[in-house]
Amino acid sequence: MPATPGPSVLSDRVAQIPPTVFSEMSALAVRTGALNLGQGFPDVDGPASVVAAAVEALQAGANQYAPGIGVPALRAAIARHQQRHYGLTPDPDTEVVVTTGCTEAIAGALLGLVDPGDEVVVLEPYYDSYTAMLDMCGARRRPVTLRAETGFRPDPDELRAAITPATKLVLLNTPHNPTGTVLTREELQLVADLAIENDVLVVTDEVYEHLVFDDARSAEGQVPIATLPGMWERTLTLSSVGKSWSFTGWKVGWATGPARLVQAVLAAKQWLTFTSGAPLQPAVAHALDHEPEWPAALARDLQARRDLLCAGLAEAGLPARLPEGTYFATTDISHLGWEDGRAFCLALPERAGVVAIPTQGFYDDADAGRQLVRWAFCKEPAVISEGVRRLAAADLAR
Numbered sequence: 001m002p003a004t005p006g007p008s009v010l011s012d013r014v015a016q017i018p019p020t021v022f023s024e025m026s027a028l029a030v031r032t033g034a035l036n037l038g039q040g041f042p043d044v045d046g047p048a049s050v051v052a053a054a055v056e057a058l059q060a061g062a063n064q065y066a067p068g069i070g071v072p073a074l075r076a077a078i079a080r081h082q083q084r085h086y087g088l089t090p091d092p093d094t095e096v097v098v099t100t101g102c103t104e105a106i107a108g109a110l111l112g113l114v115d116p117g118d119e120v121v122v123l124e125p126y127y128d129s130y131t132a133m134l135d136m137c138g139a140r141r142r143p144v145t146l147r148a149e150t151g152f153r154p155d156p157d158e159l160r161a162a163i164t165p166a167t168k169l170v171l172l173n174t175p176h177n178p179t180g181t182v183l184t185r186e187e188l189q190l191v192a193d194l195a196i197e198n199d200v201l202v203v204t205d206e207v208y209e210h211l212v213f214d215d216a217r218s219a220e221g222q223v224p225i226a227t228l229p230g231m232w233e234r235t236l237t238l239s240s241v242g243k244s245w246s247f248t249g250w251k252v253g254w255a256t257g258p259a260r261l262v263q264a265v266l267a268a269k270q271w272l273t274f275t276s277g278a279p280l281q282p283a284v285a286h287a288l289d290h291e292p293e294w295p296a297a298l299a300r301d302l303q304a305r306r307d308l309l310c311a312g313l314a315e316a317g318l319p320a321r322l323p324e325g326t327y328f329a330t331t332d333i334s335h336l337g338w339e340d341g342r343a344f345c346l347a348l349p350e351r352a353g354v355v356a357i358p359t360q361g362f363y364d365d366a367d368a369g370r371q372l373v374r375w376a377f378c379k380e381p382a383v384i385s386e387g388v389r390r391l392a393a394a395d396l397a398r
């Protein structure tokens with residue numbers, strides 16, 4: 001059918017949100033046959049026993065609506081997971097809700113807690129669904145900028161200036177996508193002090209909670225802000241099975257926190273998806289209970305791939321900061337004469353046969369992000385080696 005010309009049918013609400021750069025760059029990878037070191041999905045699936053548990057649930061008839069809050073077995077497994085790793089003891093019946101990926105937990109938390117005009121403090125560069133959802137909520141965004149010059153650490157003075165009595169909530173992400181920063185206990189304590197002092201809520205996206213490297217600056221590893229004194233009662237912690245167990249396509253996530261905050265997520269969720277995929281929930285419970293060591297093994301693997309990528313990038317003249325967690329590394333490409341990471345990424349398939357992601361769209365502060373490019377290392381070592389070989393062989397100067 002020929003395309004119908006005419007005015008856009010899009011609502012202003014979604015038309016004002018820029019399209020996601022991941023689809024554009026992945027399409028570019030397909031079109032040019034380039035290696036995709038851009039989009040963050042692993043090229044190997046999670047544990048077979050978890051897939052088997054999903055098949056079993058499908059065949060056993062777990063095929064009708066699950067309870068909106070999530071199936072009891074999964075809520076209990078999530079509560080045990082929080083206890084095992086962090087000593088937190090959420091009540092599985094009132095302090096845990098299952099969502100359609102962490103994405104729906106983010107949407108539910110923001111729709112359930114934020115009114116138009118409310119101020120939300122958020123670390124930039126942003127995970128792109130935050131800005132889209134904050135716009136849909138009519139929130140006012142107060143960025144705290146993670147800059148390449150300062151190793152992508154939050155500046156304490158910027159944080160102090162951003163969190164005020166006008167703040168409704170602070171939206172954190174640690175380990176942080178795309179910078180790989182893992183917030184230290186000290187950095188989190190400052191957020192906690194300010195949150196308590198100003199009586200604001202914290203929503204923390206911890207989908208990379210298990211993908212922290214053992215040489216991280218935060219050698220303590222992942223510290224959920226909900227574990228700091230006085231923070232449980234004002235914090236909603238979000239996660240999912242996607243990143244830690246390499247099932248990004250399953251879209252099973254969760255939120256944990258005090259009942260009043262979990263209720264807010266549930267209140268919004270009931271009008272979004274109502275309930276999440278029934279046969280996948282018992283399988284995710286199986287992952288949490290019976291494959292508890294799998295994410296740590298993945299993290300060890302990823303650490304080796306991170307080192308392979310970062311060493312190769314340095315050799316190719318594209319040095320990246322060593323990330324402490326996640327599966328992303330970032331390079332500032334300005335020394336090659338490029339002023340614009342997007343132009344660099346659009347030229348990269350032709351120059352080198354590789355696709356990367358420009359980070360600038362994830363910053364409000366255009367100057368802070370213009371020259372940054374993100375690479376993903378959740379790929380087979382052979383793919384990473386081939387990617388950096390191509391980069392080293394290419395002429396990348398502007």
Ligand SMILES: *Cc1c(COP(=O)(O)O)cnc(C)c1O
Binds near residue numbers: 102104205239240251
């Ligand atoms: C991938 C990702 C998500 C989305 O998680 P799903 O479980 O796939 O919805 C949320 N936050 C961050 C920071 C991510 O990188």
